Amino acid sequence: MESNLFEADSDIVEGCILGNPRMQKALYEKFSPKMYGVCLRYAGNEDDAKDILQDSFIKIFKNISRFKAIGSFEGWIRRIVVNTAIEHFRKKNNLTAFNEITEEKKEDEAANGLDKLEAKELMAIIQSLPNGYRTVFNLYAIEGYTHKEIGEILNINEGTSKSQYARAKIWLQEKIKDHRYGE
Amino acid sequence: MESRTNEILNQKLDAFGATPPDDVWDNIEKNIQTSDALLYNIEIPPPEDSWESISAKINPPKSQHLKFGRTSNLQWLKYAAIIIVILTISTTAFNPNMRNTFINSLDNANIKASLPEKPYQLPKNVLTSDSASSHKNFTNKPDSQSKSFK
Structure with missing residues (x-):
């Protein structure tokens, strides 16, 4: 790569x-x-x-x-x-305030239209993530760091990294759903 | 018992809404990693003025270097000139030969400026003749003048 x-x-x-x-x-x-x-x-x-x-x-x-x-x-x-x-x-102290994010409702439907998403559209959705979520998501899902490494990099607990990643996934899921229905 | 616990746990998770179904995320991950949407390697041209800002910060303008160079050269020239003047003065002051040459050159210049081109020569009999006669000549002059007044 x-x-x-x-x-x-x-x-x-x-x-x-x-x-x-x-x-x-x-x-x-x-x-x-x-x-x-x-x-x-x-x-x-x-x-x-x-x-x-x-x-x-x-x-x-x-x-x-x-x-x-x-x-x-x-x-x-x-x-x-x-x-x-x-x-x-x-x-900018933007790596805090993870708890302020409202919990999203579970989305039962699979995001079937994902394969139609262009890279730039997906990029825009990732950019819309709250700062903390976005950082953890980038480090884990795209750069390939482990939660332990992310915890060391960001000076947070490994568990916090995991939970933030889970929430980032929910956030993305919602945004992708909105994107799909918005078309 | 275990199934009941799982049921309660799932209900709580449903209420919390924090865990999306795995297949949803699988689709997202597939999408992230497809060749068309490989976010790891996505290339987006940066703004055009970005390089100018970076270049200005890593390479300060050359004119400042030149200006600094010229200024420092002028300072060195000044110091060199001061040192030469001090050496000349000290050498001239403490070396007798050079000092005399220097003084003579200064004197000659003054004298030459004040004297006529043809040197003045005293009459030869001034020193050898009778001083009295010269005195007489000198003292007679008022008499002759007094006579003429008469």
């Missing part, structure tokens, strides 16, 4: 370490669309996503000399972006 450090990436990394603006732009152009997708998933709106993307790339360029070509370069970049998104919401 993630690309290894190809020769082209190696040139870009070396150029960026030397502060070559052309290579910095090459790196940005190569990875920014995918990383902006990550930012949009974690952010509730485009302004926040843009801020996260900027902060992430500034960190990437400042710390690129620390990258060791053992693992995936894209994975290294993604981790910085995800961590920056989490920091962003920590600063």
Whole structure:
């Protein structure tokens, strides 16, 4: 899924370490669309996503000399972006208030129209999640972190991560149902 | 007993409404992981001005570097000039030969400026002739002048 450090990436990394603006732009152009997708998933709106993307790339360029070509370069970049998104919401104290969410009614019907959902539509639905739910959902369902790891990252209990993920699922289910009926 | 417990538990869960049916979530997960909607790898072009903001933060404008470079060069030139002046003055002051040359050059310049081009020469008999006669000549002058007044 993630690309290894190809020769082209190696040139870009070396150029960026030397502060070559052309290579910095090459790196940005190569990875920014995918990383902006990550930012949009974690952010509730485009302004926040843009801020996260900027902060992430500034960190990437400042710390690129620390990258060791053992693992995936894209994975290294993604981790910085995800961590920056989490920091962003920590600063805003948006990783609390999970208990304020109203409990949703059980939806008996299966979401049969899901396969018709486009990625962008699904992205929009994920963006509509409350901040805390969205973060846990992204980390668990999409990035593949365990609840234990999420608990360590967000400084919450493992059980809290699980319950928030369950609630995120309910929220998504409702939103997808609304989306389907809204068509 | 166990079935009764499960029944109560399910009723409570139904009332709580916190657990969606598994098949619903299975559909959601399938949708997330389909190739058309692979959110992990979804690519969305960032805003156009995003790179400009990043670039400005990681690479400060070159003009500032140049300005700083020019300023620092001027400062070094000033320091170098001050050091040269101090060395010249101290060397000239403490080295007798250079000091004399310097003073002579200054004196000559003043003298040359004040004196006529042809040096003035005293008459040779001024020092050798009788001083009395010269005194006489000097003292006679008022007499002659007094005579003329008469």
